Structures are given as structure tokens and as C-alpha cells.
Amino acid sequence: MMKRQQRLQGISRQLGMKTRFQAWVDHHRDSFQDALRRLVRRPVGQLLSMLVIGLSLTLPITLLLTLHSARAGLNGWSQELGMVQMFLHASAGQATDGGEDAAHTLFKQLQADPRLREVRMIPPEEGLKQLAELHKFDSLLSEMKHNPLPIVIEVYPQRPEELAALRSELAARPEVASARIDAQAVERLQGLIVSAEHLLALFLLMLAPTLAITVSNTIRLELEHRVDEIRLMQLIGATPGFIRRPLLYVGGLLGLGGTLMAVVMTLFAAHAISEAMGQVGFALPSSAAPALALLAVLPLGFLLGVFAAWLASVVQMRNIRVV
Amino acid sequence: MIQFERVCKTYPGGQVALHDVSFRIPQGRLAFLTGPSGSGKSSLLRLIPQIDRPSSGKVLINDMDIARVGAWRIPRLRRHIGVIFQNPHLLNEWSVFDNIALPLRVQHYPREEIVRRVRAALDKVGLFEREQARPLELSGGEQQRVNIARALVARPSIILADEPTGNLDPELSFEIMRLFMQFNAAGVTMLIATHALDLIDAFDAPRLLLRDGRLTTEGL
Missing domain, CATH: 3.30.70.3040 (Alpha-Beta Plaits)
Structure with a gap:
């Protein structure tokens, strides 16, 4: 029984753990390069996808950032007036x-x-x-x-x-x-801003599916384009994970690119809002914290893209069978 | 070893492709599967790597009933089986090297080993100089040789070939059959489906004759 199982497990089992791990790392590198090639092959379409993601995330992130600055400004104000x-x-x-x-x-x-x-x-x-x-x-x-x-x-x-x-x-x-x-009036205003921040955070969560839908659509098109390749891989013994890996990187890179666009647009918009507020006498404090928080959004965008690609590929690959 | 035990295959429309088929090809043997078009050759071959499942009966690979192989282990089963189609199914955007390397990458072979094995396979099929060519730059015969190299490069224990010489001229067909004989001599179990009887007459190997889904054997 054991002998039969070992036979089925194939030659790959005979390779050492270190060698297999190195090969696994190599495959990740190859998948990443393959994903980059896929994105570069259709640059306009992929940039548009990133733009859709970027635009949908920019508005709530900008408002969130502005409210955050306003709250910081009111903190100072309440302390001055206190x-x-x-x-x-x-x-x-x-x-x-x-x-x-x-x-x-x-x-x-x-x-x-x-x-x-x-x-x-x-x-x-x-x-x-x-x-x-x-x-x-x-x-x-x-x-x-x-x-x-x-x-x-x-x-x-x-x-x-x-x-x-x-x-x-x-x-x-x-x-x-x-x-x-x-300092009650200022505190009341701060309370309102905190509530608005919570509402916007909820809104941002509701917009996250936009990213997922955009990435899913790209993955669906990729899969349609590469049906023959996937069937061949299935025939020669590729696991679903192996077939899916380059697509996950495509999703991750799309998510990252879209989020990066959102961050850049947000910084521009926040700067414009800050200047406009300054002209009417309400200077928003500049702080490194929101910019750092924006950078933290980038890995989140990547992970969300990976998740969306995984979900789309699981659903789509069910319909692809070796012919 | 490939073994069929009273295998029947009926497609959803009610068409019977295989009827009570039984045979056994021992490890390291080569057999030809012959019969007219539509006799069920392809249907029989598709049952071995679990592309299709039999309606009844058992298919055993190396003494294991493959119906008992869980879905998640089917990829591992397929790594033991090299499949060669009449249509080479090459990926035209990839180089010859990458096409042949695919089974090794799937099995997580290290880079150096992939290069060594792919070059050895290219050498065997006489395409050593064409590793960077794209499939569309190759002739039909060269494409089929790339297909064969890809099926062999991971050293599977079983090779299935479905009309591998269907698109080739007689001289090249003979050359490819000789190539198969060489691999078989190295211990690979082979089942080659073909209706080119004049071609296989030149080789001394058992035959499975399929007619309307029923099997008769010669020499097994």
C-alpha cells in the first residue's frame, strides 16, 4: 500500500525539502514576473482597471483624511479655548x-x-x-x-x-x-466629526467590493484568454494552486496599483482642501501620521487584490476541465 | 502497469463508447491500440489520466484503483502519465524550452535540473538548436517532437499517445515510432492509439483492437 502511494506521489517526493523550497521560491518569482508581463501586455486596460479602483477609493479616503486633520485642528482649538x-x-x-x-x-x-x-x-x-x-x-x-x-x-x-x-x-x-x-461646543463638534469618520470608514468598507469586482473581472478575462494553457497544465498534473499563482499576483498588483493611485490622488486632494480651508481661516494641521496611514493602505490593497483574484479563479476554474 | 477490468463507458446522451473492456499491460511494455475512427480509442485513453471516469468497471494504474484517488491527488496521478495528442497542444506564446519545461516546473524541479533535463530531451528528439524558437516557427513534425519531449521530460512511468503520427509524413512517423521504442526500452509503459496499421506492422508489439467499443487483444 505504502509503495503504491509513494509511486503516485511521483518523482517530486524524491527531491529534498531544501530543493523543493528553492523551487517553490523560484516559482513565486516566475509567477510574479509572469503577472507583470500580463499587466504590461495590455497596459491601457490594466491602467483603466487601476484607475477605477483608485477613483472609487480616493473620495472616502480624502474625506477621512480631511476629517482626521479637522479633528486634530479642533483638539488644538479646544485646548486654546479651554x-x-x-x-x-x-x-x-x-x-x-x-x-x-x-x-x-x-x-x-x-x-x-x-x-x-x-x-x-x-x-x-x-x-x-x-x-x-x-x-x-x-x-x-x-x-x-x-x-x-x-x-x-x-x-x-x-x-x-x-x-x-x-x-x-x-x-x-x-x-x-x-x-x-x-469647551463643550468644541467637544460637540469633535463628537460629530468622530461620527462622520465612522460613517466614512463604513462607506470605505462598502467600496472595497469595487476593488474586488474590478480585479475579479480582470482575472475572468485572463482565464478566458488562457483556457488552453490551463487545460494543458491540468493534464500534466499542475495543482489548482500552481495554476492560480500567477493570477493571484495579477490581482495583487492590480490592487496595489489601484490603491497607489488612490493614495496619490488623495494626497493631491487633501493638499487642495487644506489650502482652501486655510484661505477661509481654518488651517488644518499638517502631520506625517495620515501620510503614514495612507502607506499602510498599500499592502491592504495588495492583499484585497490577491483575495479577489483567488475568489474569482476558484469560481471560474470550476468550469475549466481537461478536454 | 495499466489494467482495465470490465470497463464500460456511456456518455450522457446514451452513446456507448466502451463495452466490457478488460486488458492488462505490464510495467515496461508497449502496446498499440487500434481500430477505426469512432471505435472508442480516445475514450479509452481518457480514462487513464482521469480526464473521464468509467461508467462501470475498474481502471488500475500500478495496481491502484484510480477511482479511489481523491480529487486533490489527481494532479499527482497525472504527473506519472505523459500524454501525447495528435494535435501537439503547444503554447504558442512560449518558447520551445518553456513548453518542454512545464511538467518539471509543475513538479517544482530546481532551475538547474530543469535546464539539464530539457536540453537532454531536446537532444533526444533532435531539436537541440531550436530551444528558443516559438512553436509557430516550427514544422508540424518538429511541433510533434516538442510534444513528445514535453511528455517524456519528467520521466513518467506511463506514456499514452493518441494518433501521435496522424499529421506526419510516413518517414517522420516511422522515426517517431522508433523514438517511442527507445523510451519503452528504457522501461516506460506505453499505450499508443493509432489506425496506421501499415506503420505498426513494422514493430513487434501487442495490439488491442477496438471495434464499436468492444476489445479484442493480440499478443498480450
Whole structure:
């Protein structure tokens, strides 16, 4: 029984593992060169395929990149605008026997604090005035006999990351009724951008089949073109993997080429968007990270191309039989 | 060794190609398969490398029932069998060298060994100087010799030839038959289908005669 099996396994079994591995590597190299030849043989068609892949990936990647930059920009913005807003007790505005009220004492202490970049005090009168200007109800406010607003002190720290600690420290002071960090609007906008990023990532995932379909179509045409070759290979004992290997490289190279086009177009588009945003006063920060992330897309494009080619060849080769 | 045990082959349309065919060609022997066109010669040959499966009966190669060979092992079975058709089935975009090297590449032979074996095969079939030529630059006889070199280069234990001299002139046909005899002398089991009776009369080898799918043997 063993002898019969050994006979069936053929001469290839008699070759050493090292030799077989070297031959396997040689076949990969030959398959890669063959795939390149196949692509070069029909350059216009293959470039168009890559262009379809590139264009379909460019839009979502560009938007994703722009949103990423916008989020980074807002991070800086929120840090610049971030402040602790303190609302003082009404008693803090009353002068003591010695002279100065507690609010002013606190204000001066905070001005001397080296951790703070800026300290502003808004007395109730000024607060009321700002409120009236903002909401256009001057007449209503003028009829008020008592100003209900507290004294407000706003502090801007040197280091924005200390905002939370500073708020806790100031909230514990006896003069302070409450203290809050005011960066909510920016945070809300950031939340929106994160949601948009997630949506776009989903959109990008939905566009991945475009790459797969384009590659599959090319592989189908390749198989139709080489039916005789495949039948001959089947007849002389080629395994499906051996027959498929050059096609996988074709798929991989198409995926890689398409993704490379997408990356180049994305970089141009992102640059144009960044310039346009700069002209309206919203400068997007330039960072190496998105460019590096874009480079990571290249192997993904290659692998997706290989997978699509594998899938297409498995389906198509079922219909090819030795005649 | 090739053995058929009560093999029948009926195609889906109901056409009976082989009826209760039994024979045995021992290892290292050569036999001619003869019969008029449409008698079932090609159908019989196609069962050996599992291109088709018998409707009933057994086909054994080297004592193994090939119906029991799993689909994933069929390529390995085929590496043991060299097939030569009347039409050479060469790949016209490839060089003669690459056409002949294909079975060795399929079996993962190292590069140096491929070069050595292909050149030896080219030498044997008298085409040593034409290794870089494309098949379309060759004559019909040269193309058939490339076909034979490709079938032999991986040293299969069995060679099947289906009308290998069908397109060749008598002189070249005789030359190719002599080539087959040489390979057979080296221990390769051969089954050659032909209806050129005058050609095979010159060679002393057993014959399988097929007529309407039924077999009679002479000398086995």
C-alpha cells in the first residue's frame, strides 16, 4: 500500500525539502514576473482597471483624511479655548471691614498664579450687559430691580491638560459656588466629526467590493484568454494552486496599483482642501501620521487584490476541465 | 502497469463508447491500440489520466484503483502519465524550452535540473538548436517532437499517445515510432492509439483492437 502511494506521489517526493523550497521560491518569482508581463501586455486596460479602483477609493479616503486633520485642528482649538469658569457665592462680592471683597482677593491670587495664562473677572453688571446684548432683551433686563447674576471669574491655564485638575482645585474654594470647564461646543463638534469618520470608514468598507469586482473581472478575462494553457497544465498534473499563482499576483498588483493611485490622488486632494480651508481661516494641521496611514493602505490593497483574484479563479476554474 | 477490468463507458446522451473492456499491460511494455475512427480509442485513453471516469468497471494504474484517488491527488496521478495528442497542444506564446519545461516546473524541479533535463530531451528528439524558437516557427513534425519531449521530460512511468503520427509524413512517423521504442526500452509503459496499421506492422508489439467499443487483444 505504502509503495503504491509513494509511486503516485511521483518523482517530486524524491527531491529534498531544501530543493523543493528553492523551487517553490523560484516559482513565486516566475509567477510574479509572469503577472507583470500580463499587466504590461495590455497596459491601457490594466491602467483603466487601476484607475477605477483608485477613483472609487480616493473620495472616502480624502474625506477621512480631511476629517482626521479637522479633528486634530479642533483638539488644538479646544485646548486654546479651554478655561475654567467659576461662579462665586453672592457673599464673595461683599466688602469686609478691612476693605477688599473676597472676589477681588481671589482674583488677585489667581493673577499671581504662574500656572495661569490669563484670568478675567466678570462682575454681575457686566455679565448682565453681555446677556442683554446677546439676547436683545434690554427692556426686560432694565426693569429688573435685582441683578441675579453672580461674579464670574474665568481662568485660562498655561497647560490645557491641567484643566480638569484646576477645576477640582478651584471648586473646593469657599468663595466658589460652582466651577466648570467650558469647551463643550468644541467637544460637540469633535463628537460629530468622530461620527462622520465612522460613517466614512463604513462607506470605505462598502467600496472595497469595487476593488474586488474590478480585479475579479480582470482575472475572468485572463482565464478566458488562457483556457488552453490551463487545460494543458491540468493534464500534466499542475495543482489548482500552481495554476492560480500567477493570477493571484495579477490581482495583487492590480490592487496595489489601484490603491497607489488612490493614495496619490488623495494626497493631491487633501493638499487642495487644506489650502482652501486655510484661505477661509481654518488651517488644518499638517502631520506625517495620515501620510503614514495612507502607506499602510498599500499592502491592504495588495492583499484585497490577491483575495479577489483567488475568489474569482476558484469560481471560474470550476468550469475549466481537461478536454 | 495499466489494467482495465470490465470497463464500460456511456456518455450522457446514451452513446456507448466502451463495452466490457478488460486488458492488462505490464510495467515496461508497449502496446498499440487500434481500430477505426469512432471505435472508442480516445475514450479509452481518457480514462487513464482521469480526464473521464468509467461508467462501470475498474481502471488500475500500478495496481491502484484510480477511482479511489481523491480529487486533490489527481494532479499527482497525472504527473506519472505523459500524454501525447495528435494535435501537439503547444503554447504558442512560449518558447520551445518553456513548453518542454512545464511538467518539471509543475513538479517544482530546481532551475538547474530543469535546464539539464530539457536540453537532454531536446537532444533526444533532435531539436537541440531550436530551444528558443516559438512553436509557430516550427514544422508540424518538429511541433510533434516538442510534444513528445514535453511528455517524456519528467520521466513518467506511463506514456499514452493518441494518433501521435496522424499529421506526419510516413518517414517522420516511422522515426517517431522508433523514438517511442527507445523510451519503452528504457522501461516506460506505453499505450499508443493509432489506425496506421501499415506503420505498426513494422514493430513487434501487442495490439488491442477496438471495434464499436468492444476489445479484442493480440499478443498480450
